[in-house]
Amino acid sequence: MSAHGNPQAYQELKAALAAEIPGERLIDDPLRTLAYGSDASFYRLIPQLVVRVESEAELIRVLAECHSRRLPVTFRAAGTSLSGQAVTDSVLILLGRAWRGHEILDHGAAIRLQPGVIGARANQLLAPFRRKIGPDPASLNSCMIGGIAANNASGMCCGTAQNSYRTLRDIRVILADGTLLDTVDADSREAFRHSHAALLGELERLSRETLADTALADKIRHKYRLKNTTGYALNSLVDFTDGIEILKHLMIGSEGTLGFISSITYDTVVDEPEKAAALAIFPDMATTCRATIALKQTPVSAVELMDRAALRSVQDKPGMPEFLGALPDGVAALLIDVRGNDEAVLESREAQVHAALEGLKTLEPLTFMRDSVTYERYWKIRKGLFPAVGAVRETGTTVVIEDVAFPVERLDEGVLALGEVFHRHGYRDAILFGHALEGNLHFVFPQGFEKPGEVERYQALMDEVAHLVGGEYGGSLKAEHGTGRNMAPYVELEWGADAYALMWRIKALFDPANLLNPEVILSRNPTLHLENLKPLPAADPIVDKCIECGFCEPVCPSKDLTLTPRQRIVIRRELARLEALGERASNDDKARIERLWQDYRYQGDETCAAIGLCATQCPVDINTGDLIRNLRHERNIGKAGVARTIGRHFSGATRLGRGVLNVAAIGQAVLGDKGMTKVSRGLRNFSGGRLPQWLPSMPRAASIKVLSRPVGSGDVARDKVVYLPSCATRVFGAGRDDQESRSVMELTLALLDKAGYEVIIPAMPGHLCCGMAFQSKGQFTEAEHKARELNRELLAASQNGRYPVLSDTSPCTLQMRATLDKRLMLLEPVAFAHDYLLPRLEITPTTERIAVHVTCSSARMGLADKFVALAKACAKDVVVPAEIDCCGFAGDKGFATPELNASALHGLADQVKDCAAGYSNSRTCEIGLSQHGGIPYRSILSLVDRVSRPKTAVAPGQAPA
Template identity: 85%
Template structure:
């Protein structure tokens, strides 16, 4: 159902807003309106205009201009919502990075957060205080506070006691008429009472009427004994009598239909540090539900239920316990999590669990684990269930997740009845899991809408599920995912006519024109949930299993510049859909295809770092960089000869690079930084953006003579290591103005000598390359050729893997691990220094503040903890900037697409202010980090060398002294 206005109205709106908001934040091109307008649900509506707001003033202006034209408005934070709350075919207000403010209050007892703060970031801020926010949705690493509050999201451990409604201290909201209320500010409250006294009196009157209706009041109390996000928070009318308190709590779970949450202050909850978990297997669902009811009386943090089908969906994934494959049919499992402030408290709570489950049959003895990897594996099983179905679904189908809650005392019969309903309608592939302690269950199943009869089958299922859960069992049709579009037609069925009429009265008080996110929560359209369904056509095997959840977005370096991995996939799918029309495509379709491909060149391709970090967050491990590299291969097929020429003369290529740096150094000496930047920008423009941009942080040229020098001249027997300097360190030397004047090669050789290693340099070091530079351009043939060359030389130098191989650049090491012989022991600077250098060196940490940048390749190789441990062994004060993931330099993107590097590192300088230097393990990354951090960034080996002495030398001196 369309709610948008006439196209002319949107043009007039954009013109009016352009007087105050920069045009680059007023988006109406076909590519980005589709990409930015897509959320995690199975609905598609394409906005007519997207407004990236950076302040309350801009948001109020946008609301006013939309109201003047009668245009509906929807607010969007992260877009991880599953029920269609964040899509519109009208005006979408998108939060920019300007909404990520935060303030710790009362020594961590409370935290004030703007809506653009990611949930996990809030908890990270509270770590020093041993506190956390109450809500803990499974998407907490991606979803934002605005969505968490607007949907009253809960999660694994949250229950009903620690959700946003219960832990809300204060809120700052902007209403449809532009009025601002900050409940933490007494002057704001008083001003609001004067300006909006009628609204507050009306809310207080609704409260009195509700309390005077004992049947309705009791029903409300019953409904919120359960997890419940269906409809508005009517419990605010029975929990409070003051108008401001009612308004404050009505905003929680209102899904942007009553106003905009500008900030929220949470009372935080304890984050108990000692944790353990057990995976308990029961012979059948009935026993599992009885166990859940028994555990309700214990002090457990979470109890997660999983049926046999759910366990089957993840049993073949890497790292899963073998026992999952051997469980009999009918088995169900509980993931039981217990936490405490210390070991004694944890043991006491474990004992409570054992006592509660005594007499109930389990397939294996119940055992708690404190082992961190095992603990994380158990939770990985649980959190991987929803996307696991997405990964194995038939291409072209979507994934539907239903989120219901039964009264806990009727959980076992409710589960049985619901399972029968799914089987009755042919949904044999549905899996069941959920937060069992609250009677909250998720049913997940693949659903196609293209084949005849599928929409009708889905409608019949939903009708029966709604009747069963909402009426017969008095449960919740939406326990924690918000009402959205897919449950709006059933709100009245669950709540009854009186409560439903009360909700419409609330909506009319706040939004009489029905312009704030219409058709969400309340709708008079009985088939709303069957309309505007998202197509998911086959596009590419690399990404067809994507369910568009958005988990990838927070780590993408282009997220604030162009597209994210999810959005790149959305556009690729749209192109596939249009191209599949073939001869049926009309002129408009053909023009759209041409325009999308043209815009995608920059938005999707040129600004993609292809770093693979998206795969680390993706529940089904999709590396969108592989998709982009594949597209580059298709586009650059005619350049294979050039790539081959460069690869066959690679020594000359690196010599040319060093020569260019020497020429740039001469130009800088003559023209100065500003002059050279201006000349570089002019030449780059004249070349059609093909020439690289000169950067003020451009280093000196490296000298490769160091590789030919004689090392380890003494006759001592030493351990051997093969040292493979990357092409980046063979080209780029130290920063021009840095106190550390040695190149990475010099640092590496000095450290290896100090630690007592005999160094082996492979033959033809100037010619060797891992192939990543070619792979990133889509030149896979030459990339593979260079990898084969390197493989041959490293096997020879290491005597077929007898000696470890150290590469001084992390991204190259990752590429080598992915392509070279498994016999080779391949290590990069952090791994090698942590495991092999620290034991051989005497370390005296410096008492100064340093910054650390964990590269994307280090993250992908699982080296984050070692990176931090190494840095903390060398310095007493280590800063890891928050929100800085991949730096976006991406080999040469920092030169060819410098805006990507600038966007990815926005805010870095502020976070590293006060640090004397920064350290990383990729030379090109360090160039961009130095530029945008405002401090020199060097190899981590520089820090290790600075703070270390050879233990062998120290011990020798001590023996001489004693003699």
């Protein structure tokens, strides 16, 4: 008898696993289990236990312990599943850091990937070989290989020819009984043939039976001529006769119900470097569908259909053509992508597209855009359509995405019929987009489940959609998003009784106890898709438009430590829901509120860097850091007086900071690094975390006296620049053991002099602050006061914006751009050096290997490419560490919450171990990077100074390159 639902069974499981798995990876507290109760779908199931596994041995042990207690398990990679595949109310097995391994094979012709590798990372690894993996889902920047393979995800350019099923070379899989099969290993294959002869024999028998049933075999071939992820990959039974080959391909699209994919080897596909995209606007959907059929015969890479409602949802996005807003109702568009190995091939393919569309009316001239900025913008907007629709829904409703495929030759009539179904059931806000070449359409619509009759309305819609697509048109109810829970009740309707029975036989062969992700793909429950619906209550206007897609998670510095932005929002919503109960709240509800807020203090607040990098990945620009800063403001409102005192005496505060550094230097000299670290940790623990942690990378104190010396004044006419040293560079000098002994202020002034600038220092430089130090702690009033002070002084120094202003710290520049007078030309080190200094200097690039760290603020200002270009102008060998998006130092977080910095920079040292030094544009970030990188990190201006000398003549007013 199953122990599922018995809390005692999970406590016993946790105790048994604790013998081999550290307690911090056995998660059962109310806050984090709730956080992992959501994926990108509209379902919520709260696991009883979350186990973060770091090895195959651990995973096998978890499976064995769960099997002995008959406890169901679900595997989770990135949790971007759209149909409820990655949630459970039992045991959730979560992939830890150790599952991010990769190996390039055959000079890029193949790649072996562990399931925790993000799809975009795989393509980054293959880029030097001009190759990529075949699948290209819209969530490629956030979804992981485990989910891509387990769902047979496809995408825009992939079609059916390049999905995981078609590009699979080998697989390493762990079955429900703990057996490991690695198909690349001959010994593993032979051992498996011996130990699991019965399983392989049954698979081969199923293949023979299916091939002998001509009607069933023909139906399977027809279904997979389309995009199809409904049910199991029955095509494996007609495509292969060997048991291991059948097993390999059954694993693709099995959604964790047949086994765990430990690694997968893909045959890669060519990534043609020359790319162009055009937005073709047609007067109606019928014309658009005819254009799609015409384009089917041309060498296009992708054709993406968008109806008028879809265009309306993105027409106001930056960079979109102005004519979109004036388009009439009823129009539709195709985003046409063409690629080639060289310019001539690209031009030829563009010409073939124009020829194919000859005679079809377009409302605007068809123009292919080749510049990378516009091209990437078009695709970013297309990939963000699903979350963008969620952003404009009524607060409190969820968003549903239906993913169907019609035979492309019947696309126009299928679109019309499906639209009529949606309108008939009152879904007039639905938008339509999809991969037109494959007849694959996504219908997205807001859906509330709280009001009476809404669940029934949704059920009636789904029933009719299933009969229309799966029955009348012989299409796919799930073309690429996986069956999950959402379509499980309709698998038999689409496939028929014989094929459905065949799927159940497959499930029984692999998982006779039905413990691997039960109720996913196959279910006897006809109302499964109407149960465990996720509430999305109003919590805060900043985050209410979030649909919990998870796009933000890969760049979050706390993702491997505590919560991600998506999870912070999930918890905040649940707190809002509970608090809205008011007097109706039970004692249990009140206790739960108190416990959640207590745990959220560390998990959600203290470990949030609040740097807003999540907004760069969010299709609707949600900055979860703003949510956390608001919470800090509410919590710290009683400390406003302290903040005001510090702000009004800021010169004294920075002097105190330098004094503390001098005292710490004495302590380090006496105690050594180990002794000083130990003493600092003890004092920090004794203070309850209120005292900062001393770090061995702690620099010397800076000297502000350098600012009193004029630079570049005299008889020679020079261009002028206002130089604003940040409070960080006024406190922190050079590293104690660094060969670069000058502070950022010293080297900045020396470099400006070398480039022929006269430097203007604002009045009261020691007192000025952009306000970010206060803003990040929720002290908004004092932050505004400091911004006003700084604004006044910079306007005066720059003569109301006549001269550019250089801030030596990137995060400060970002803050100032948001708060100061728009007349000010505010530049941080990268943009200033690239645009203004390089044209004035003779550069001799260093032959040393160097590393660069693109700060969060640089990324948010769109300077990542310029940052790398500047580094490559100054060094011949530049390393940009992969998957180090944010250092997590976040001003003073590196001292106050050092574990955040350590977690965010995990793996940095291995990537930069051969580098002589690293360079960035934030002094505090450089402290943390030095600590965890094992090499000194300095200002990027130090690198520019090292490799440059003055040009013989620089005319005042010379325009930047």
